[in-house]
Amino acid sequence: MPIRRAKRAESLYAEVAEYDLVITPDAPLASAINRRLDRPHFGTFATTPRRLAAGRREQAEDRHAFLKLVAETDHDWKAIAYAIGNVLQCWEHQGRLDAILEYDAYVDDATREVVEVMRTLRTTSKRLSEYAIDGDRTTDGDRMADDRSVAVVGYDQLTALERSVLPDAFDRVDLFTDEAFDYPPFHVFESATDIVTALLDAVSTRNADRVAVVLDGGGQYSSLVESALEAADIPFYGGPGFVDDPHHRAFVHLLRLGFGGSETTVGDVRPLLAQLDVDVPTADRDRRLSAVDDPGVEWLRTFCGGIEDRTFADALDAYASEAGVELERFDAELRELGLADEPVTAGGVDRLAYYLQTYEVPVDRDNEGVLLADAKSSAYVDRPVVFHLGMGEEWTHSAPQRPWVDTETQFERYVGDFQRLLQSGDRQYYLVRDAAGGEPVTPCLYFGDLLDEEFERFSDLDSVEHRRRPRSNGVGFDRRPLGVDAETVETVSQSALNSYVNSPRDYLFGRLLDAPDRERFVEGNLFHDFAEFYVNHPGVVADADIDDLVDAMLGETEAFFTVSDETLRRRTYRIGLELIAEYLDDNAPESDDFLTPASGRGTNFFADHFDEPVDSPLTERWFEDDSLGVKGKIDLVRSPTQLLDYKSGRKKRPTQVVRGAATDPPADAPNFQAALYLTYYRMLRPDERLEFTFFHFLEPIDDVVAGDADLDDALTTVSYHPVSFDEYVGSRDAYETLLDGYTDCRETFDDLGYQGYVDAVTDLSFPETTDRDELRDSAFAERFTAAVDAGTSDGVDAEKGADQAIRALNGVRKRAFFREDLDAFESFVDERLDELNRRRAGEERFPVEGLTGEPNYRRVDNRDLLLEGDR
Structure with a gap:
C-alpha cells in the first residue's frame, strides 16, 4: 500500500470544531x-483518553507502581x-486489570501480588477503568447519560x-x-x-522553536545532536x-x-575521571x-577501598563533593x-543500575528550542520544519510477543503512527546514510x-547524494589553506x-595521537634491554642474582597485571632471561672491528639498574638512509653478514617471513x-x-619446563642472495x-654431475x-626434465628426481630473498614515500583501505576512529 496522506492539524480541526469533546490517540x-x-x-x-481520565498529564505508571511495590514487597526487583x-x-x-490471570504461563506469586496492589493504586490505567466520558460509571458498570457531542480522531489507534x-x-x-x-x-x-x-547548517537560535528533529532516542544520532546543539548554544528539549x-x-x-x-x-574509568576533572x-x-x-x-x-x-x-555526598556538583534529585530518587x-553492596548497586536502565525518571525541562522526538514513541510532531x-531499522518497533496482544492489529497501529510521523511538519527533510x-x-x-518500489x-x-566538496561548490566543508608547507617524510x-x-588512515592517527603504554611493549623492551646489556657486560649479569633481575622486571610491569598473574610472569621472565643468556653464550658476536662506533639511542633499563654503560x-644499531628511504634499529649484528632480532611473540617459518614482505600485492x-633491514645492510x-x-x-618455554628445550627451535633465519633467482x-x-x-633428487643429480x-638450466628461466x-x-x-633425463643413466628415476628438484628450488625461493626481491622492495618504498608525502601535503586523502583493500582490523590501533570507505 502507498503512504496515505495524513490530514493536517488545520484540516482535522475544521472537521471537529463543532464538537464538545475530541479524543485523539496521542497528546501532541x-x-x-x-x-x-x-x-x-x-x-x-x-x-x-488517559489525560481525560487522569485530569492531568499522564504519569509513568510503570515506575509509579514499581516504587510502590518495592517498598511493600520482598520480591526481586527484576x-x-x-x-x-x-x-x-x-x-x-x-481492558481489564485481572486479565493477566487468565494466562497461566505468566502468572506467579509476584504477578498475583502486583495485581492485588494495583487494584488500589491510583494509576492512570486504574482511572481509565473507572472513567466514562458520558458520566461516572454506576456500581454495576453502566454508564450515566450525557448529551455532550464526542468525536474520536483515529479510533483504530486506540487500545482496548x-x-x-x-x-x-x-x-x-x-x-x-x-x-x-x-x-x-x-x-x-x-x-x-x-x-x-x-x-546545524539549518538550525540557529532564531529558528530553534520552529524545528523538530525525529531520531532514535537511544541511538548514536541522539548523543551527536545533543552535543552539537549544546556546543552551538542552541536550546533544545526532549533529549537527554x-x-x-x-x-x-x-x-x-x-x-x-x-x-x-x-x-x-x-x-576503564576514563569517563569517570573526566567528570572528576582528573587528567x-x-x-x-x-x-x-x-x-x-x-x-x-x-x-x-x-573511596573504593572503604565503599562497603x-x-x-x-x-553520593562524597562524589558530589569531589566533583563540585549538587545532586539533590539523585538523592531524592535514592530515598524513594x-x-x-x-549500606552500599554489589547487589544494591546492581538493583540501582537496573532501575535506572528500566524506568525513565522524570526531569524538569525548559520546553524551549529545538524539539527532539523519539521515533518509536512519537506519531506526530507539530513544528513547521521537521528533520x-x-x-533505519532502529526505527522499527519490536512487536510485543505476548498472547494477549493482537500482533496484526498492533502492527497496523505502528504503521499508522509511522505514516503520520513521516508527514509531520510543513516541510520534511529525511537525512540518512546509505552504508555503515x-x-x-x-x-x-x-x-x-508502504512503498511499491523494490529497494535494499x-x-x-528517490534520493539526493551529498558528498564532501569545497564550499565554493555550494555543499560540504570549506578547506582553509594554512600557508605552511607540509614537512617531507x-x-x-x-x-x-x-x-x-x-591502513593509511590508521597510520595517520598513529602519528597524530599519543599511544598508551602496553604490557607487551613494556615486556618486550625489558627483554631487549637485557639482551643488549648482556652483550656489553656478560660478567656483570653472571655475578648477579637472576631473581633480583626478575623482581626488577616485575616491578616495572606490575601496573599491567594482577597479583594472581605474578607466578606465571615470574616464570616467564626467568626463562626468557636464561634463554637469551644461553643463546648469546653459544653464539657470541664476533669482533666489532668491521663497524663504526655508535653513540646509542635511548636508555636501557638494566644499564640504569646496574649503573653500567652500554x-x-x-x-641496538640505529640506521637511517635517505637514499633508500628506510630507517630502523638492528638488535644485534652477530657478524659482518648476520643480523639478529629478538622476538617475544610466536615463531614464524621462513616462508611466512618472506610471504609477509610481499609487495605485489602486499x-x-x-x-x-x-626485507627492510636486509635492503639497508x-x-x-x-x-x-x-x-x-x-x-x-x-x-621453547614449554620445553624448558619439560626439560628438553632446544634453542634451534626458537630460531627463524631468512637469507639474502646477491644474485637473481635465475642466476642462483x-x-x-x-x-x-x-x-x-x-x-x-639426490641420486639423479649426483649421477648428472654439476656440469x-x-x-640443463643454462638456457632456461x-x-x-x-x-x-x-x-x-x-x-x-x-625442458628441464628432458635435459636431466638425457644426461643421466637408466638406473635413476630422472623424471621423479627432476620433479623433486623443481620443488626444492621453489622452496628455496619461498624461504629467501634474491636481488630482484629487494630491488622491488626499494621501488615499493619509494612509491609509498611519494604517496605518503602527497597525502601529507593535502593532495589526496589518507584512505582507510590499504593496498589490498579492507585493512586487517586485527592490526589496526585506532579502530574507533576509522570510518568506512574513502573518507
Missing part, C-alpha cells in the same frame, strides 16, 4: 488541535518489573483500555485522506557526523533524560568500580588503577527507592509495507610501513622488517650473502641443495609462479 496531536481553537470553549476540547510490565500491557490490550472510556454514541474522524503522500527525497550522506553538520546526566552516570560507574576488583585499568596521561591508560600514582586516582582508590562502610547517601540509608535522522560499517543501512522495515538501501529510492621504519600499507656498536598481515655489503635471524626466545638456479649452491634433497646440471601444479605444467619443467 491533541495539543496541535487545541492551538487551532478559534472560539471560546469551556473545559477540555481535544485530549487523549521480577517485580517484569510482572508490572506484563500486567499493564495485558490491561492495555484486554482507551476505548473503554468512549460513550455509546460518538463520531469517528479518520486520520488519513484517500490520497497518497508524495514523500520528499532522501538526502544521503556519507556519515552520521555529516548529517549532524547539515542539521535523568540517566543521561553525565554525573549520574559517573556516580553509578563509581559504585560499580568499588566492586570491580584489582584488574580495573585507568582506561591522567595517555601512556597510563592500560595500567591498573591501583598502580598509578596520581592524586585524582588516589581519591578513587580511597558507606551508605548510598554517603557515597529506599536505598539512601542502606528525520537515520530512518561497510554494510548497507537497512531502511525502517515499515517502508517495505536508501539510494535505491624522507625515511620510513618497518613498523610504520607495515601500518601504512595495512656502548657496543654491535647492539600480504594480508604485512611485515617488512626482514646489502648496501653496506653489496656482493655478500646475508642472513637475518629472528630469535623467538619464549618459543644455475649456481653451485643450488646444485648442493639438490644433493641434500629427497632420495630420487650436466649447469648445461624459472617460472615466476610458486604454485606446484603450475610449475609441473610449465615449459621449464618439460
